[in-house]
Amino acid sequence: MVFCKMSERTMARQVLLFIWFVSLSSALGQVSYSIPEEMAKGSLVGNIAQDLGLDLKRLKSGKARIYTGDSAEYIELNKERGVLLIKERIDREALCGQTTPCALHFQIILENPMQLYRVTVEIQDINDNAPIFSLNEMKFEISELAQTGAKFDLETAVDTDVGLNGLQRYTLKPSDNFVVKTQSLADGSKAVEMVLQKPLDREKQDHISLLLTAVDGGEVQMSGTMLIHITVLDANDNAPVCSQSVYKASIAENSAKGTVLTTVSASDADQGSNGVVTYSLSSAASATLFDIGQYDGVLRLTGNIDYEKNKHYQIAIQASDQGGHTDSCKVIIDVTDTNDNKPVISIMSKSNDISENSPPGTVVAMMNIQDADTNQNGIVKCDLNENIPFIIHSSSDGFYSLLTDGDLDRERESEYNISVTCADEGVPSLSSSVTLSLQISDVNDNAPVFDKSSYEASVQENNTPGLSIFTVRARDADFNQNARVSYILEDSSFNGVPVSSLVSVSADSGVIHAVRSFDYEQIKDFQFRVKAQDGGSPPLSSNVSVKITIQDQNDNAPQVLYPVQSGASVVAEIVPRSADVGYLVTKVVAVDVDSGQNAWLSYKLQKATDRALFEVGLQNGEIRTVRQVTDKDAVKQRLTVVVEDNGQPSRSATVNVNVAVADSFPEVISEFTDFTHDKDYNDNLTFYLVLALAVVSFLFIVSIIAILSVKCYRWRRERMFYKSGANLPVIPYYPPLYADVGGTGTLQHVYNYEVCRTTDSRKSDLKYGRPCSESIISLDSSGTQTLTHAQMETLNFDDSDKQKPPSADWRFTQNQRPGPSGAAATPEVAVGTGPWPNPPTEAEQLQALMAAANEVSEATNTLGPGTMGLSTRYSPQFTLQHVPDYRQNVYIPGSTATLTSNQQQPQQALPPPQAAIAAAAAQSEPPKAAQTPASKKKSTKKEKK
Numbered sequence: 021m022v023f024c025k026m027s028e029r030t031m032a033r034q035v036l037l038f039i040w041f042v043s044l045s046s047a048l049g050q051v052s053y054s055i056p057e058e059m060a061k062g063s064l065v066g067n068i069a070q071d072l073g074l075d076l077k078r079l080k081s082g083k084a085r086i087y088t089g090d091s092a093e094y095i096e097l098n099k100e101r102g103v104l105l106i107k108e109r110i111d112r113e114a115l116c117g118q119t120t121p122c123a124l125h126f127q128i129i130l131e132n133p134m135q136l137y138r139v140t141v142e143i144q145d146i147n148d149n150a151p152i153f154s155l156n157e158m159k160f161e162i163s164e165l166a167q168t169g170a171k172f173d174l175e176t177a178v179d180t181d182v183g184l185n186g187l188q189r190y191t192l193k194p195s196d197n198f199v200v201k202t203q204s205l206a207d208g209s210k211a212v213e214m215v216l217q218k219p220l221d222r223e224k225q226d227h228i229s230l231l232l233t234a235v236d237g238g239e240v241q242m243s244g245t246m247l248i249h250i251t252v253l254d255a256n257d258n259a260p261v262c263s264q265s266v267y268k269a270s271i272a273e274n275s276a277k278g279t280v281l282t283t284v285s286a287s288d289a290d291q292g293s294n295g296v297v298t299y300s301l302s303s304a305a306s307a308t309l310f311d312i313g314q315y316d317g318v319l320r321l322t323g324n325i326d327y328e329k330n331k332h333y334q335i336a337i338q339a340s341d342q343g344g345h346t347d348s349c350k351v352i353i354d355v356t357d358t359n360d361n362k363p364v365i366s367i368m369s370k371s372n373d374i375s376e377n378s379p380p381g382t383v384v385a386m387m388n389i390q391d392a393d394t395n396q397n398g399i400v401k402c403d404l405n406e407n408i409p410f411i412i413h414s415s416s417d418g419f420y421s422l423l424t425d426g427d428l429d430r431e432r433e434s435e436y437n438i439s440v441t442c443a444d445e446g447v448p449s450l451s452s453s454v455t456l457s458l459q460i461s462d463v464n465d466n467a468p469v470f471d472k473s474s475y476e477a478s479v480q481e482n483n484t485p486g487l488s489i490f491t492v493r494a495r496d497a498d499f500n501q502n503a504r505v506s507y508i509l510e511d512s513s514f515n516g517v518p519v520s521s522l523v524s525v526s527a528d529s530g531v532i533h534a535v536r537s538f539d540y541e542q543i544k545d546f547q548f549r550v551k552a553q554d555g556g557s558p559p560l561s562s563n564v565s566v567k568i569t570i571q572d573q574n575d576n577a578p579q580v581l582y583p584v585q586s587g588a589s590v591v592a593e594i595v596p597r598s599a600d601v602g603y604l605v606t607k608v609v610a611v612d613v614d615s616g617q618n619a620w621l622s623y624k625l626q627k628a629t630d631r632a633l634f635e636v637g638l639q640n641g642e643i644r645t646v647r648q649v650t651d652k653d654a655v656k657q658r659l660t661v662v663v664e665d666n667g668q669p670s671r672s673a674t675v676n677v678n679v680a681v682a683d684s685f686p687e688v689i690s691e692f693t694d695f696t697h698d699k700d701y702n703d704n705l706t707f708y709l710v711l712a713l714a715v716v717s718f719l720f721i722v723s724i725i726a727i728l729s730v731k732c733y734r735w736r737r738e739r740m741f742y743k744s745g746a747n748l749p750v751i752p753y754y755p756p757l758y759a760d761v762g763g764t765g766t767l768q769h770v771y772n773y774e775v776c777r778t779t780d781s782r783k784s785d786l787k788y789g790r791p792c793s794e795s796i797i798s799l800d801s802s803g804t805q806t807l808t809h810a811q812m813e814t815l816n817f818d819d820s821d822k823q824k825p826p827s828a829d830w831r832f833t834q835n836q837r838p839g840p841s842g843a844a845a846t847p848e849v850a851v852g853t854g855p856w857p858n859p860p861t862e863a864e865q866l867q868a869l870m871a872a873a874n875e876v877s878e879a880t881n882t883l884g885p886g887t888m889g890l891s892t893r894y895s896p897q898f899t900l901q902h903v904p905d906y907r908q909n910v911y912i913p914g915s916t917a918t919l920t921s922n923q924q925q926p927q928q929a930l931p932p933p934q935a936a937i938a939a940a941a942a943q944s945e946p947p948k949a950a951q952t953p954a955s956k957k958k959s960t961k962k963e964k965k
Contacts, residue, residue, distance in 0.1 A: 053104070054142040057112040062105055065095060065141060068128065069102025072137055076102050082130030094124060095141060104139070112143045113180040120145075120182050147185040147238025151177040157247035163343060164222040165255050174200070174212040177234035177244050184237040191233045192248075198230060214248070222252040253293065259345030260286040260297040262337075267351040269319070273327040274358040281310070284317040286339035286347055293342045302336035302348065310335055319351060327357040328392045359397035359446025365389050365454045368419075373459035376430040384410065385422040385456055389442050397446035405439040412440060422456070430460040431497045462499035464556025470494045470564040477532070478569040481540040489523070492530045492564060494552035504555040505530075510563060512548050519548040523568065532566070540572040541613055574618040574667020580675040582609040592678040595657075597649045605634065605679055608641035610663040620666035626674065627660040634679070636661055643677060655682050 053066045069076055078084075079099045086097050096107035116122030124141040155175045162172075179187040190212055192200035197218045203211045212232075220228075230248040235241055262284065269281040288295040299317045301307050309323035310333075319335070333353040340346045370385040391398040402412050402420060409426030422438065436458045443451035470492065477490040496503035507530040512519045524533050530550075546568055553561035583593075583606065593606045612619040623641040628634055633653060635646045643659065657679040664672040 050138040050140070052140040052142065054144060055106075055110075056144045056146050057110050058146060058148055059106050059110065061107065061109065065104035065106065067101075067103050068097065068139065072128075074102070074130075076100070078130065082132055082135070084128055084130050086126050087129050088126040091124075091126075093126075095126065095139075097128065104141075110143055112145050113149060115143065117180070118182060145182050145185050147181055147236060147240060147242060149180045149185075150242035151179040151187045151234035151236055151244040153177050153232075153234065153244055153246040155246060157249060159249045159251070161251045161253050161342075162216070162220060163253045163255065164220045166216055166220060168216055168219060170216040172214045172216075174214050174232060174248070175246060176210065176212050177246075179234070179236050179244075181236060181238070186236055187234055188237040189235055191235065193231050193233070197228065198250075200232065220252045222254055226252045228252065253342055255294075255343065258289040258294065258341070260288045260339040260341050260347045262286045262339055262347050262349040265349050267319075267349065268354075269351060270354045270356060271321065271325070272356045272358050273325050274360050275321055275325070277322055277324075279321040281319045281321060281353060282351060284312065284319060284337050284339070284349060284351065286317070286349075288341045288345075295341065297339050297341055300338050300340065302338045306333070306335045309333070312337060325355055326360075327355045328361060331355050357394055357397065359393055359444065359448070359450060361392040361397070362450045362452040363389050363391045363400045363442040363444055365440060365442055365452060367454070367456070370456060371458065373461045374424070374428070375461045375463060376428045376465075377463050378424060378428060380409075380424050380426055382424045383421055384424060384438075384458060387420045387422070387440070387454075388418055389420060390418055391444050393444065393446060397444055399445040400442050401445075402440055402442040404441075408436055408438060410436070410438055428460050430462050430499065431466060434460050434499070436460070462502050464498055464502035464554065464558075464560060466497040466502075466554075467560035467562050468494040468496045468505045468552040468554050469562060470552060472564070474565045474567070476567045476569065478571050479534060479538060480571045481538050481573045482575050483534050483537055485534060485536050487534045489532045489534055489568065492525070492532065492550050492552075492566065494530070494562065494564075496554045498554065498556065502554055502556040505552050506555065508551045508553060510549040510551050514546040514548070515543075519546070522546065523548065525550055532568075538570045540570045540615070541576075543570055545569040572615045572618055574614055574665060574669070574671055576613045576618075577671040578610045578612045578621055578663040578665055578673045580608065580610045580663060580673055582607070583675065583677055585675060592680045593643075595645065595649060595679055595681050597651065597653075597681060597683050599645055599649050601645055601647055603645040603649075605643040605645065606677060608636070608643065608661050608663065608675055608677070610641065610673065610675075612665050614665065614667065618665055618667040622664050622666070624662045624664065625659060626662045627658075629654060629657045629659075633657070634659055643679075649681055653681050655680055657681055 051066070051068060051071045055063075055065055068074075069079060076099070079097075079102055084097060084099055086093065086095065092108065094106070094108045094110050095104050097103075098105055110124075112122050115124075122143045122145070124143065126139055126141075128137045128139060129135070130137075153175055158175060160172055162170075177187055177190075179185075190200045190202060192198060192214065197216060197220060198214045199217050201213050201215055203213060205211055214230075214232075228250040230250065232246045232248055233243050234245075235243045263286065264284075267282045267284060271279060271281060284299060286297045286299070288297050296315075298314050299312045300314070301310065301312055309321065309325060310319060311322045312319045317337075317339075319337070325333070332355065335351040335353065336348060337351060338346050338348045366388045368386045368388055371383075374382065374384060389400055389402060391400050402414075404410060404412055404422075409424060409428065411423050411425045413421050413423060415421055422440070438456040438458060439453055440456065441451055441453040443449050471494070475490070475492055479487065479489045492507065494505050494507070496505055506527045507525045508527070509520060509523070509525045514522065520535070522535055522538075524535050525531070526533070530552075532550075547565060548568075549563050549565055551561050551563040553559050595603065595605055608623055610621055610623075612621060621641075622638050623636045624638070625631065625634065625636045630653060633646060633649070634643055634657070636643050636659075641661070641663070643661070659677040659679060661675050661677060662672050663675070664670045
C-alpha cells in the first residue's frame with residue numbers, strides 16, 4: 021500500500037510537471053512508447069531521434085537530457101545512438117499499483133535553441149504476480165445442526181496484476197458439503213463466501229479440510245491457495261445457568277489496570293464440549309473499561325475510571341455454551357473517590373498593563389479556582405512567587421483577587437511574570453499553577469541622556485550642502501512616547517554667524533547636516549550645543565556640546581611668486597657663456613594656501629628650448645645648468661616649470677622662465693625684443709578671433725530682428741485691412757457721353773449691380789447679374805485688388821460686333837459727369853475708347869489714391885450701408901448706382917494696379933438694359949486686365965507666395 025501511494029503521488033507530480041511544460045511552449049513534440057514491465061537493464065525502448073526527426077548531432081550539440089522532475093529515472097537517453105534504454109527495472113505494480121493505464125511521463129530538453137519534447141512510455145502489465153491470501157489457513161466450528169444455505173465469509177486473495185492477469189475466479193475442493201461463491205460489493209471489490217449445500221453429520225465426519233484456490237487469467241495461469249479447517253460441533257440441548265443474577269463490587273478510581281473486581285460462574289448440564297461455558301460482556305461500551313475471562317469468569321479492570329465522571333457502573337455478562345445457548349447476569353460496581361484532580365484556575369478578568377505610579381492595593385486580576393474532588397481533596401490554598409510586589413486575597417468561596425503590594429518602577433522592572441500556585445489538601449496534595457504576564461506602563465520620569473558627555477566630528481572642506489556629518493544619539497529610559505527623543509539645535513553664534521547657518525540637526529534621527537560648504541581657509545572648527553527633548557507631558561530635556569573640525573582639501577593650486585608673469589614686459593635671466601655646471605640661473609618661488617601635505621610643493625621642468633642644458637630642483641625650485649654652456653647654444657632659452665602640490669588629486673601651476681645665454685648686453689636686448697614680439701603676436705591673434713566671433717553674432721541677431729520686423733509689418737497690414745473691412749473706395753472712370761437717366765426711368769441705377777455682404781467685409785462680393793454666391797471683385801490679404809478667373813467671367817461682356825450701339829438717351833449731361841472740374845469732351849477722343857472727358861492728371865490720381873487709403877483707416881466708424889467702405893466724403897454721390905462699366909479703366913486705391921478691358925477691342929458704351937442683361941447672362945470669356953509695372957511686380961510676389 022505504501023508503494024501504491026508513493027507511485028500515485030509521483031504520477032501526480034509528473035502530470036503537473038507535464039502540464040507546466042506544455043504551458044511554457046506552444047511548439048512541443050510528443051512521442052509515445054509501450055513496453056512491458058520487468059524489462060532488463062539496457063533494453064531498447066525506442067529510437068527517439070528517428071521518431072522526433074532529430075539528427076544525432078543535434079542531440080549532442082543541444083546537450084539533450086531527460087527531465088523527470090522529482091520522479092526516479094527509469095529511462096536513460098543514449099545520445100550516441102539516439103535511442104531510449106531501460107535504466108532501472110520497472111515494476112508496474114510498485115509504480116502504479118492498481119491504476120491503469122500505467123505510464124512514465126518525462127521530457128527531453130535541448131538547448132541552443134531551447135526545445136522540449138514530451139515522451140510517454142506506457143508500462144504494460146505481465147503476469148508476474150500470483151494471487152496471495154493473507155492467511156495460510158482458516159478455521160471454522162460449525163454445528164451439525166447448521167441449515168443448508170448457511171454462508172461463511174472467507175479471506176479474499178490479492179493479485180497485484182491488473183486486467184486479465186489479475187484475479188479471475190476461486191475454486192474449493194472438495195466440494196461435497198460446501199461451494200464457493202463471489203459477491204460484488206459497492207466499492208467494486210468482491211467478497212468470497214463458503215455456502216453449505218449439504219447438511220453436516222458429526223458422527224460421520226467431525227473434521228473437514230478444504231483447499232481454496234484463487235486463479236488469475238494470465239496465459240500462464242498463476243494461483244494461490246489457503247487451507248480451510250472445519251470442525252463439526254455436536255448438537256447442544258442444554259443452556260448454561262448463572263449462579264447469581266446480580267454481583268456487586270467496589271473499586272477506587274485510581275485502581276490500576278488488571279485489578280480483579282469479582283468472579284462470575286455458570287454451569288451447563290451437557291457433557292463434553294456441550295458442557296463447556298464461556299463468558300463475555302454483552303455491552304461493547306463496557307468492554308473499553310472491563311474484561312472478563314472467557315472460561316474462568318474473572319472480571320478485571322482494563323481502563324481508567326473517573327469518580328467525577330461516573331460513580332457507578334452496571335455490567336451485563338453473558339454465559340454461553342458451544343451450542344449457542346446462553347444465560348446472563350449483572351455486575352454492579354461502586355467507584356470510590358481519590359485525590360486525583362488538580363485545582364483548576366480560571367482567569368475571570370486580567371489587566372495586561374498597569375501604570376508604574378499605581379498606588380498599592382490596585383486590583384490586577386480576578387480568578388476563580390475550583391477542585392472537582394470532594395471533602396479534603398477539594399480544599400484549595402493559593403500562593404505567589406517570591407520577591408514581587410503583589411499579593412493574592414480570597415474574597416469569597418472559590419474567588420480570588422490579585423493586588424499590588426508596593427511601589428512599581430517600570431525602569432527597574434518593566435514586566436512581571438506572576439506565578440499563581442494553588443494546591444489542595446488531599447494526600448498526596450495536588451497543585452496547579454498559572455503565570456500572568458503584566459506590563460508596567462510608563463510615566464515620563466526620566467530625561468534623555470546622551471551617549472557621550474560631548475561630541476567631536478570632522479568634515480572635509482568643500483563639502484556638499486546637506487551632507488550628513490555624524491549623528492548624536494540620546495536615550496530615554498522611559499517608554500513609547502515618553503522615550504521618543506527629538507533633537508533641537510540651540511541658538512548660538514560663531515564669529516557673529518548663527519550656527520543654524522552652518523549646520524542643522526534632524527529632529528527625529530539626530531543626524532547633523534552641513535547647511536553650507538565649509539572652507540578650511542576661513543573656518544578651522546566651531547562648537548554648538550544640541551538639546552534632546554522627549555515627547556512626554558511635560559517634556560524633559562538635556563543638552564550636549566558638539567565640536568566640528570574642518571579638514572583641509574587640496575582645493576587651491578600653487579601660486580607662483582617669482583618670477584612674476586606680466587604681460588607688460590618680459591623679464592629674462594642672463595646666463596654667461598662662461599657659466600660652469602651647476603650655475604644658479606634663478607629660483608622659482610611658489611606657495612600653496614592649503615595645509616599639510618596638500619601644501620608640499622615639487623618642481624618639474626616641463627618644456628625647455630634645450631632640456632640638456634638646465635634642470636630644476638625637485639624641492640627648492642632652483643634652476644641650474646646641467647652642463648657647460650657652449651657657443652652653439654641659442655641665446656634665447658625658454659623654460660616652462662610645473663609646480664605641483666602633494667594633494668590627491670594634485671594641483672599644479674606653470675611658469676615660463678626666459679633665459680638669455682649671452683655675454684654682452686646688446687645681444688640680450690635683441691633677444692628680449694623677440695620675446696616681446698612673440699607675445700604680442702599671440703595677443704593680437706586672440707583679439708582678432710574674439711572680434712570675428714562678435715561680428716558674426718551681431719550679424720546673426722540683426723538678421724533675426726529684420727525677419728521678425730518684416731513679419732510683424734505684414735501682420736499689421738493684414739490686421740488693418742481686416743478692421744477696415746478691406747473695402748477700399750474705387751475711383752472709376754465713367755464712359756463718355758453717358759446720359760443721366762435718373763429722372764427718366766429708362767435705366768435703373770442698380771439694374772446691373774448687386775451687393776452681397778457678410779459679417780466680414782473682406783468676404784463681401786460685388787456682382788453683376790449673378791447670384792449672391794459669385795464674386796466680382798475681391799481683395800487679397802496684401803491689399804492688392806485682383807480678379808480671379810471666376811470673377812472675371814462675371815465682368816466679361818460680348819464682343820463689340822454683338823453689341824448694339826447705345827441709345828442717344830443713355831448719356832450723362834456734361835454737368836452730371838463725374839470727374840475733375842473742367843473736364844470736357846474733345847473731338848479727338850473716340851467714344852468708348854478713351855478715358856473720362858478730361859482724364860485726371862497723375863498728381864490728381866495719386867492724390868485720390870492717398871485720400872482713399874487715409875479714409876479707410878480714419879473713418880471706418882462712419883461706414884454705412886451701400887457705400888462699399890467709402891467715407892462720407894463720397895456718399896451719397898458715390899454709391900453702387902454710380903459704379904462705372906468695368907470695361908473701362910478702374911483705379912484701385914492703395915495700389916498701383918489698374919483694371920482695364922481688352923485693349924484690342926474698342927470700348928463700347930453701355931447697352932440698353934435688356935441687352936446688358938442678356939450680354940451678362942451669356943458672358944463666358946473674361947477680359948484680361950492690362951498690368952502696369954507695379955501690378956506685375958505685386959502679382960509676381962503673390963505667385964511666389
